Amino acid sequence: MARVNRPVPEGFHTATPYLCIDGAAAAIDFYTRAFGARELMRHTDPDGRIRHAQFVIGDSPFMLSDNFAEFGMIRSVQQFGGSPASIFLYVPDAAAFFARALAAGAKEIMPLAEQEYGLSGGLADPFGFLWWPTTP
Numbered sequence: 001m002a003r004v005n006r007p008v009p010e011g012f013h014t015a016t017p018y019l020c021i022d023g024a025a026a027a028i029d030f031y032t033r034a035f036g037a038r039e040l041m042r043h044t045d046p047d048g049r050i051r052h053a054q055f056v057i058g059d060s061p062f063m064l065s066d067n068f069a070e071f072g073m074i075r076s077v078q079q080f081g082g083s084p085a086s087i088f089l090y091v092p093d094a095a096a097f098f099a100r101a102l103a104a105g106a107k108e109i110m111p112l113a114e115q116e117y118g119l120s121g122g123l124a125d126p127f128g129f130l131w132w133p134t135t136p
Contacts, residue, residue, distance in 0.1 A: 011056075011061060012061050013060065013061070016061050016062065016063055017062050017063070017087060018062075018063040018064070018065075019062060019063070019064045019065075019077070019129065020064070020065055020066070020067055020074055020075060020076045020077065021064060021065075021066065021067075021076050021077055021078070021127045021128075022066065022067050022076045022077075022078045022079075022127075023066070023127065024049070024050035024053060024064050024065055024066040025044075025048075025050055025066075026126075026127075027064060027125070027127050028042070028050075028053060028055060028064065030104060030105065030125060030126060030127075031055060031057065031062075031125075032055075033100075033104040034100060034101040034103075034104035034105065034106055034125070035057050035089075035097070035100075035101060035131070036057065036058075036097075036100070037055045037056065037057045037062075038055060038056050039053065039054070039055045040053075040054040040055055040056060040061070041053060041054050042054075049065075049066035049067075049068070050064065050065055050066045051065055051066075051068070052064075052065055053065065057089060058089070058090070058091065060089075067079065077127055077128040077129060078127065078128055080128075081128070082128040082129075082130075083128055083129050083130065085129075086122075086129075086130040086131070086132055087129060087130070087131050087132070088131075088132045088134065089131060089132065089133045089134065090134055090135070090136065091133045091134065091135055092135065093135060094112060094118070094119040094120060094121065094133045094134055094135040095112060095119065095135075097133040098112045098121050098123065098133055101123050101131070101133070102123070105125075105126050106123040106124065106125055106126070106131070107123065107124045107126075108121065108122070108123060109122040109123060109124050109130060110122030110132075115134075117134065117136065118134050118135050118136040119134065119135045120132060120133070120134035120135075121133065
């Protein structure tokens with residue numbers, strides 16, 4: 001079978017966040033419950049760690065893995081005590097998204113409020129990433 005030469009795979013964008021989390025399976029479960037994520041695939045090692053998984057939130061794909069200390073250069077968000085990067089999400093209903101995420105265990109870091117760019121608020125997930133759901 002001939003390989004199709006595409007610079008960006010079908011269903012992806014030019015840039016795709018890749019999250020490394022101690023407890024990647026729990027993170028996928030959380031993102032599904034809290035953010036309405038849909039898991040696309042999961043490759044689990046014999047020891048139970050997720051080597052690679054993919055999920056989407058809305059139309060945006062994410063990649064995710066557990067920490068693999070044996071690779072050295074890949075460290076989980078927990079090893080750093082949080083992430084300096086945040087994830088900004090455009091959603092159709094920020095209030096409903098925010099409420100669902102809080103009910104699933106997210107923590108409010110900035111109250112949901114009208115901003116000049118739309119209804120927006122800040123959430124911390126249980127793993128250390130910050131999320132900013134916004135409805136323009």
